[in-house]
Amino acid sequence: MGGKPDTFESVDWTETGGRLSTLSRRDRGALLAGLALVAAFCYDFVVVAADQPTITFPVEWNVTQLDWLFVTTLLALLFYVVVPLYGNRRLTAYYWREFRKNRMAVLSLFYLVAVFLIGTIGPIFLEQPGLALERAYQPPAYLSVDSTVPVNCIGEVVNGQCQGTMEHPLGTTGDGKDILVLIVYGMQVSMKVGLISTLLVVTIGTAVGTVAAYGGGLVDEVLMRYVDIQLVFPAFFLYLLLTYLFGGSLFMFIIIFGLTGWGSIARLVRSEALQRAEEAYVTAARGSGAGTLYVIRRHLVPNVSNSVITAATLLIPGFILFEASLSFLSLGDPTVPSWGQVIANGRSDLSTAWWVSTFPGVFLFTTILAFNFMGDALRDALDPRQER
Amino acid sequence: MGVKRYVAKRTLQAIGVVYVVATAVFVAVRSVPGDPARLVLGGNAEPDELAAVRAELGLDQPIHVQYYRWMADLARGDLGDSIYTGQSVGASIANAAEPTLSIGLVGITIAILIAIPAGIVSATRRDRWEDYVATGVAFLGISMPSFWIGIVLLLTVGTAVPAIPSFGYASISEGVVPWLSHVILPAAAVGLPYAGIITRMTRSSMLEVLSEDYMQTARAKGLPPRLVLFKHGLQNALMPVVTVAGILFALLLGGIVAVEMVFGVQGFGRLLIRSIERQDFPIVQGSVIVVSIIFVFMNLFVDLLYMSINPKIKYGGGA
Numbered sequence: 001m002g003g004k005p006d007t008f009e010s011v012d013w014t015e016t017g018g019r020l021s022t023l024s025r026r027d028r029g030a031l032l033a034g035l036a037l038v039a040a041f042c043y044d045f046v047v048v049a050a051d052q053p054t055i056t057f058p059v060e061w062n063v064t065q066l067d068w069l070f071v072t073t074l075l076a077l078l079f080y081v082v083v084p085l086y087g088n089r090r091l092t093a094y095y096w097r098e099f100r101k102n103r104m105a106v107l108s109l110f111y112l113v114a115v116f117l118i119g120t121i122g123p124i125f126l127e128q129p130g131l132a133l134e135r136a137y138q139p140p141a142y143l144s145v146d147s148t149v150p151v152n153c154i155g156e157v158v159n160g161q162c163q164g165t166m167e168h169p170l171g172t173t174g175d176g177k178d179i180l181v182l183i184v185y186g187m188q189v190s191m192k193v194g195l196i197s198t199l200l201v202v203t204i205g206t207a208v209g210t211v212a213a214y215g216g217g218l219v220d221e222v223l224m225r226y227v228d229i230q231l232v233f234p235a236f237f238l239y240l241l242l243t244y245l246f247g248g249s250l251f252m253f254i255i256i257f258g259l260t261g262w263g264s265i266a267r268l269v270r271s272e273a274l275q276r277a278e279e280a281y282v283t284a285a286r287g288s289g290a291g292t293l294y295v296i297r298r299h300l301v302p303n304v305s306n307s308v309i310t311a312a313t314l315l316i317p318g319f320i321l322f323e324a325s326l327s328f329l330s331l332g333d334p335t336v337p338s339w340g341q342v343i344a345n346g347r348s349d350l351s352t353a354w355w356v357s358t359f360p361g362v363f364l365f366t367t368i369l370a371f372n373f374m375g376d377a378l379r380d381a382l383d384p385r386q387e388r
Numbered sequence: 389m390g391v392k393r394y395v396a397k398r399t400l401q402a403i404g405v406v407y408v409v410a411t412a413v414f415v416a417v418r419s420v421p422g423d424p425a426r427l428v429l430g431g432n433a434e435p436d437e438l439a440a441v442r443a444e445l446g447l448d449q450p451i452h453v454q455y456y457r458w459m460a461d462l463a464r465g466d467l468g469d470s471i472y473t474g475q476s477v478g479a480s481i482a483n484a485a486e487p488t489l490s491i492g493l494v495g496i497t498i499a500i501l502i503a504i505p506a507g508i509v510s511a512t513r514r515d516r517w518e519d520y521v522a523t524g525v526a527f528l529g530i531s532m533p534s535f536w537i538g539i540v541l542l543l544t545v546g547t548a549v550p551a552i553p554s555f556g557y558a559s560i561s562e563g564v565v566p567w568l569s570h571v572i573l574p575a576a577a578v579g580l581p582y583a584g585i586i587t588r589m590t591r592s593s594m595l596e597v598l599s600e601d602y603m604q605t606a607r608a609k610g611l612p613p614r615l616v617l618f619k620h621g622l623q624n625a626l627m628p629v630v631t632v633a634g635i636l637f638a639l640l641l642g643g644i645v646a647v648e649m650v651f652g653v654q655g656f657g658r659l660l661i662r663s664i665e666r667q668d669f670p671i672v673q674g675s676v677i678v679v680s681i682i683f684v685f686m687n688l689f690v691d692l693l694y695m696s697i698n699p700k701i702k703y704g705g706g707a
Contacts, residue, residue: 237676369531
């Protein structure tokens with residue numbers, strides 16, 4: 001944890017309070033950043049007109065609802081994953097040693113970091129591809145296709161074969177959009193879908209699970225029965241209905257799946273919390289006068305977080321897959337170029353222009369595969385009790 | 389709590405969920421900007437037409453009367469009529485159900501036939517090449533959306549094997565062979581991701597069981613290894629697998645909707661998507677409710693099944 005003492009002697013044994021004044025440096029940082037974000041949001045909401053870009057320097061960027069959520073997610077990741085890992089190097093080194101044993105997982109991590117960075121930064125500099133029919137069906141670089149397929153071939157025509165050019169390294173779609181640029185935009189869509197929904201799910205799930213475990217009695221019963229109900233609630237079809245009524249949007253997708261998908265996390269947190277509450281260190285903390293809030297914050301949440309992070313990593317690919325399937329059915333957000341949408345657009349051209357569906361498909365597949373590999377490796381690394 | 393009370397409680401709970409879904413649909417439809425009559429007639433309807441439809445749908449009544457009527461119709465199984473074909477919603481859904489059920493059931497069968505043996509091999513031959521192969525294939529299955537597997541199967545198997553038609557559906561009344569040949573590819577497309585998940589679950593659950601004391605005891609007694617594995621091991625290992633089957637049903641259904649579009653099957657998914665495109669509002673609304681009911685009772689069934697195969701379970705449902 002940020003600023004957490006590393007050695008036994010330097011632990012502040014008298015610290016047991018749960019008031020704001022005893023918040024750790026990290027929590028204060030997170031609070032400050034959150035307030036700054038809220039202020040910025042209010043500025044965008046109140047001062048800037050809806051159709052005006054929020055900032056014009058260094059690039060023109062009209063921050064949308066989704067962008068605000070995404071920035072919030074990134075801040076949460078920074079303060080509750082990156083900072084603790086950086087602050088507690090010994091533990092980080094231990095995790096890394098365990099994690100490194102799984103070479104596929106390390107590869108997956110690097111791949112995902114690359115996808116994340118390119119997807120977050122790329123769209124700022126790349127213009128969203130528009131309709132350019134004169135550039136339709138260009139083959140990928142170093143490949144060629146019968147010259148009757150593209151309307152006009154940008155590259156050279158050799159023996160009746162249109163050659164791909166580096167202008168469009170992965171070719172173009174039937175409406176002339178560059179596939180590489182579409183893929184970069186799709187990375188951002190996938191990351192937003194996966195990370196924001198998961199943050200919502202983890203936050204609500206942890207809160208409900210902890211409250212259920214500590215509230216006990218009626219509170220526990222009501223919350224857990226609600227979770228039972230929610231787990232069998234078909235959110236997919238609720239989304240279909242809402243899409244029909246209000247039109248598809250990525251924001252709605254994330255909200256619906258985020259607000260209805262936290263049941264399994266809540267169950268997990270509750271059962272772990274009940275287990276941990278019996279541990280000797282919790283009894284010891286309580287015996288030295290620690291309040292419930294303090295125990296939850298300093299003992300419970302950190303100890304439960306390992307299982308939660310693992311479960312969350314394995315939730316991300318599910319959200320991404322769902323979004324892709326819906327976009328494929330043209331029930332997604334028509335304004336954002338997600339991978340599923342590009343795959344669907346290229347499906348009728350598969351016999352002539354195979355690259356349109358194939359490249360986004362490959363990226364979708366590798367991204368989900370990487371998340372699955374990572375989740376599996378995290379489970380092995382973070383949970384020392386589990387037999388390997 | 390006794391068995392009967394537990395079953396009663398769970399059934400009531402299921403009915404409660406259906407009630408909540410029906411209410412949610414009611415609220416969602418009424419909260420659309422504009423009015424539902426416009427949804428029915430489309431954008432450029434005449435005012436008197438709108439008024440007529442409004443009266444027909446009971447939209448001129450106060451909201452609590454509408455709500456009561458909505459619930460009463462539902463309780464009678466009356467979901468209204470399709471705007472496009474005039475057929476009742478129930479009949480439209482029933483007509484489209486056969487292809488979807490066929491794909492689903494064959495898909496689950498394929499998944500189980502692949503997954504359970506793969507999971508067992510993966511656990512018993514752990515960290516050997518068999519395990520790596522099974523795990524690798526399972527990861528491939530988990531990481532590909534059904535529609536993508538469908539497209540790939542269509543381009544490979546569909547074009548290479550002329551005996552397997554790559555488009556449309558043949559009813560089982562036309563014979564088992566044409567039916568199966570039409571269903572096999574879409575079923576494989578929805579079944580493979582399912583198989584991946586079940587393989588992983590069987591593996592981890594089997595590994596856990598293999599390290600239990602009673603397995604050691606059974607082996608020490610000199611029972612044949614096969615008997616120990618299948619009777620003592622598999623029976624216990626499959627229990628957690630059964631519980632997720634209900635939750636996975638959602639995944640399967642979502643997959644079928646997309647796969648039907650790939651293979652041009654005139655099933656429930658296609659009906660749903662086409663109704664959304666055609667603005668055939670009663671069908672969309674009815675489908676959401678029908679699927680929710682199936683889904684909820686499917687889960688109830690799985691839970692009760694789980695209870696009956698696992699004598700250790702407490703009927704409290706809680707802690």
